[in-house]
Amino acid sequence: MQGITKTFGGVRALRGVSFDIHAGQTYHLLGENGSGKSTLIKIISGAQPPDSGVIEVRGVAHQALDALSALEAGIETVYQDLSLFPNLSVAENVALTAQLVSARGQLARPLSWSKLREVAATALERVGLPITPAFLDAPVETLPIAVRQLIAIARGIVSRASLVIMDEPTAALTQREVENLLAIIASLQQEGVSVLFVSHKLDEVFRIGGQVIVLRDGSKVADGPLSEFTPSSVAYQMTGKTLEETHYRTAAPSQEPLLEVSGLTRAGAFENVTFTLHRGEVLGITGLLDSGRNELAHALSGVRPADSGQIRLAGTAAELHTPRDGIRLGIGYVPEDRLAEGLFLDKPIRENIMVSILKRLTRGPRLDYARATADTTQLSKDLQVATPSVMLPVGALSGGNQQKVMVARWLAIGPKVLILHGPTAGVDVGSKDALYRIMQNLAAQGLGVLLISDDLPELLMNSDRIGVMHRGQLTRIAPVAELSEASLTAELLEVVPVGPAPQVGGAV
Structure with missing residues (x-):
C-alpha cells in the first residue's frame, strides 16, 4: 500500500497511508473507531477504490x-458485520464464493452441491463447528451471533488465500x-498465509505477536514489531493520550x-x-457459547420469555x-449485536433514541418532534x-458512539435495571473507557446493571460480583475480590468450581 x-x-478518512505485508506474517491494524481502519480494509479487499495511491500485489501495481x-489475488476478508447471507444455508455461505470466483463471478455452470458441502465441511471443522447435515443446511439467520462469527471466519479460510x-x-x-x-x-502462518488482524483487545494482539500498524485520524502514526511496543504504548499511539488501566468499580452497592x-x-x-441484583450494583454474568447466558438476557428483557420461574422487580412480581x-x-x-438487533442504521440518531418513548412523545395523532x-x-x-x-444517520457514527446511542435509548425510559449484553464488542479503548464510566455513574445513581460479557478483564474491572453459567445452569456467584482472570478462565474452559454454589430456590 503506497500513499x-x-x-x-x-472528510479525509485516509491520509497517505503506506505499509508492506510480507508472506506468512501476521500484522495487527490498530486504531480507534473512526481512525480509518475499516476504510483501509475495504480498499484492500476491493469494496472501495482509493482516491489516490497504489496497491501493489506480487509486484503488479493497481490503482484500485x-x-x-x-x-x-488470494485476498479474503472477514468483515466486522460478517456480511453473511441470512437466508442461505451454512454450507452456501461458507463455500459459494469459491465456486463463483472460479467462474469469474458468473453462474455459467451448474453449482456442484456435493463439492460445496465437502468444502464447507472442511472449513467448518477447522473452526470447531459441527459438520452434520442438519447444521450444513441450517439458515444462517437462525443461529446465534457467535456461531455466525465462526461461519464468517470459516468462509475466510475456505480457499487457498494468500492474505x-x-x-x-x-x-x-x-x-x-x-x-x-x-x-x-x-x-495459517505456517502455511505461508499472511494475516491482517484488526482488534481492540490488546491482550489478544500481544498473544498472537507479529507486526503492528497503528492509525490515528486517517494517518499511520506507528508501525514495527510488536516486541518493540507495550499495551500502554500502543494505546497511547491509538488515542494520543495515556489511558491507565483501572478498577472502575469503586462504590459499594446497596443491600436493597x-x-x-x-x-x-x-x-x-x-x-x-436464581439470583438477586441489588440497587446500585453491577452484576457480571459470563459463560461459554452454549451456557445459556444469551438466552437469559432475552428472558429478562422480554425478548424471548422464560417458561417458568419468578421475576420480581422492586418487590413486585x-x-x-x-x-x-x-x-x-x-x-x-442493550443487545449483543447492535447492528442486527439494535440500531436502525439509516435513520437519524433522534429516531434511534426516541423509539423507546414514542407514547410519551405523542400529542394526539402526532409526534412532538420538537x-x-x-x-x-x-x-x-x-x-x-x-x-x-441528532439528525445525523446513526450508521455514520463510530462503533463506540453507536453503542452510546443504544444506551441513550434505554436511559430515555428512566430504567430501574439496565442489561448490557457485550457492551464494548468492536469498540476502541478510548470508547471503552467512556462506556465504563457511564456504567459506573448509572450504578451510582441507583440503577441495577446486569453486565453480560465474555471479556473477563471488563467484568473484573466493572462488577461487584460475577456469576458463571455452564450448560444452562448458574453454577455460582462470587465477589470480584475472590476472583481473577486466571481462575475465571480455568472455570470457563474446564468448569472447575471455585467458591460455593448457589442454594437452589434461594437468593444468591
Whole structure:
C-alpha cells in the first residue's frame, strides 16, 4: 500500500497511508473507531477504490482492486458485520464464493452441491463447528451471533488465500472459541498465509505477536514489531493520550434487592436460574457459547420469555412476555449485536433514541418532534455522543458512539435495571473507557446493571460480583475480590468450581 488516500464528503478518512505485508506474517491494524481502519480494509479487499495511491500485489501495481480481482489475488476478508447471507444455508455461505470466483463471478455452470458441502465441511471443522447435515443446511439467520462469527471466519479460510483480513473476529466469541481461532492463525502462518488482524483487545494482539500498524485520524502514526511496543504504548499511539488501566468499580452497592430471579427456566436454554441484583450494583454474568447466558438476557428483557420461574422487580412480581413489558417495567436491554438487533442504521440518531418513548412523545395523532429533538439532543450530550446533530444517520457514527446511542435509548425510559449484553464488542479503548464510566455513574445513581460479557478483564474491572453459567445452569456467584482472570478462565474452559454454589430456590 503506497500513499493511500480516501475522502468522504469532505472528510479525509485516509491520509497517505503506506505499509508492506510480507508472506506468512501476521500484522495487527490498530486504531480507534473512526481512525480509518475499516476504510483501509475495504480498499484492500476491493469494496472501495482509493482516491489516490497504489496497491501493489506480487509486484503488479493497481490503482484500485475490485472485489473479484481481490479474491482472485488470494485476498479474503472477514468483515466486522460478517456480511453473511441470512437466508442461505451454512454450507452456501461458507463455500459459494469459491465456486463463483472460479467462474469469474458468473453462474455459467451448474453449482456442484456435493463439492460445496465437502468444502464447507472442511472449513467448518477447522473452526470447531459441527459438520452434520442438519447444521450444513441450517439458515444462517437462525443461529446465534457467535456461531455466525465462526461461519464468517470459516468462509475466510475456505480457499487457498494468500492474505486473510480479520476485522474484529473475536468480538462475539467466548474464550474457548478465541483459543481455537488463535490456533488457526498460527497454522495459517505456517502455511505461508499472511494475516491482517484488526482488534481492540490488546491482550489478544500481544498473544498472537507479529507486526503492528497503528492509525490515528486517517494517518499511520506507528508501525514495527510488536516486541518493540507495550499495551500502554500502543494505546497511547491509538488515542494520543495515556489511558491507565483501572478498577472502575469503586462504590459499594446497596443491600436493597432490586431484581430478584427465582427458578427461572426455559426448556433447552437454561434451568432454575436464581439470583438477586441489588440497587446500585453491577452484576457480571459470563459463560461459554452454549451456557445459556444469551438466552437469559432475552428472558429478562422480554425478548424471548422464560417458561417458568419468578421475576420480581422492586418487590413486585414482573411478567415479562414481550419487550414492551420490559419497557413498561423499566428494564432496558442493550443487545449483543447492535447492528442486527439494535440500531436502525439509516435513520437519524433522534429516531434511534426516541423509539423507546414514542407514547410519551405523542400529542394526539402526532409526534412532538420538537420535544423529541430536545430530549434526544440532551441525552446525546449527557453521554458525549460525538455528533454535530441528532439528525445525523446513526450508521455514520463510530462503533463506540453507536453503542452510546443504544444506551441513550434505554436511559430515555428512566430504567430501574439496565442489561448490557457485550457492551464494548468492536469498540476502541478510548470508547471503552467512556462506556465504563457511564456504567459506573448509572450504578451510582441507583440503577441495577446486569453486565453480560465474555471479556473477563471488563467484568473484573466493572462488577461487584460475577456469576458463571455452564450448560444452562448458574453454577455460582462470587465477589470480584475472590476472583481473577486466571481462575475465571480455568472455570470457563474446564468448569472447575471455585467458591460455593448457589442454594437452589434461594437468593444468591
